[in-house]
Amino acid sequence: MRGGVLAASLLLGGCAEQDCELVFLRSAGADMPIDVCGDPSEAVVVMLHGGPGSGAEATREYFGGIAEHYAVANWSQRAAGASQGNARPETMTPEQMHEDTRQVVQLLRTLHGDPAIFLMSHSWGGAVAAGYLLEYGDDGIAGWISVASDYSVMRTAELSAQWVQREAAERIAAGDDTAYWREAIGWYDDYPSPSHYVEGRHFEHLERLGAEFHGDPEPLYGARDVLGWSSRATGFDILVNIAYSYRELWIDEAMRLDYRAQMGRLTLPVSMMNGRHDGFDPVELAQEGYDAVGTDPSEKEVVIFEHSAHFPMIEEERAFNDAVVAFVDRHR
């Protein structure tokens, strides 16, 4: 019986454990899905996913613990995940992403009777969240949960390069493939602040060092997702959208984003979360983000997940969900 329910659920694209309601937002050529899971009457946590381009579908199943208390709005940004339409290159800008975020927030308020809205950003989503909050002056947002945040893409790249060099030095000390890691360290003399997405060599180092998952790596975009057995966005959807987003947004626009100097204007409650072993967005970003925002110390926090790398919501799902619920409890 349970297998039948699960199979029917997967076939229909739903989630057996969560009560979800799907809507689409049409904005500037893009049709973006927003899957609201849980009860939105009191608070909605809007997920701003990473990437750019990867979509909210890859992580939505890990927020069940939040959805037991509040709603999670799993929104796939333009040219990301299961988003569709014809988003032209000129709409692939941080400013349009901020406007999309504003519309998503307003739509959720309109549809659900003005609940407290929290932003929960991950990785690239942190750049979108920071830019939106600065452009729209907090916009009545009740709080920002910033996970492995790219509020400064330039600083992220710098810290990521340093992380690789530290880890590589440990590998050399342990006698592990010393020639390869010596050469890797030398490579950073020429590229002290590479974009891990643009520079394939840096990405290769990150992968070999387990920068994404501290424990057993879970293939987010593996063969399972090329067919899309359990996801609304198939592997093709994600790969095509990531390629487009990188070309039209990341390389020209996003790589220069750095909101650190302006983040002192943000005074909303903030939780800076990070995996201890994250090589993409290293753990230092959490404390630096905490220091950068102008929020009163009583309303901001740093939460470190000791057994996680880039995806604490996957590697420490329960602890992550509990931390988010506790933050929303305090600030809704």
Place this chain on the structure above:
Amino acid sequence: MAGLIAALGLVAALADPRTTEPLVRDHVPLTTEFYGRNVTRPGLRVATEFAVLGRRVDAHRRRGGVRRRDHELLVLPRITGYVHPGHSIGLLLDGALAYRLTHPGGFRFEVVGGLGYLRTFLPAPTYVATSDTRFRRERGAGDDQLAASFELGFGYDFTVRPPERSRVVTALFGRVGLLGQFPHNTRTHPVLIASLGVSFGVPRRRPR
């Protein structure tokens, strides 16, 4: 690509000095297929086939005997509908050109190239902002797209083995390929497609 392969196959068959006779089927196939968008997203395709060219080629083997092959160039008008849960519902109207090679034992191989119109519908309420705080619901939201496909197919034809006679089910077949949807963010979005089908024979009217 499929058209090129089809043309080359037909040219090879027609240029062959051992070509013996034109191939005329005594039925019009009507096919129905399970259509899998990204293999797992269910759909249904209905099609028919019209032979543009057909040749039965007999070649004498060195050790004696005859090796027989049927070569056909076909046009396939097709209607396809699918449901990609949580993503889209699609209606595809396309025409395909196919080259089919059939072994006398009944096994067949084909390459199929299609081109057509794809209309997709979003499977949930869709909203458009009309002001900073107001939204209207968009009815029938989705995309109008050009769809181009390339498929490889294998199957079994029940009608070629002697005695050659019409049957209700004339063939079973499967195809796998790629479908490109354009425009998707001003570019083409590839989709894996796979189908399993059955072909029914509708007898032709015989001239009196």
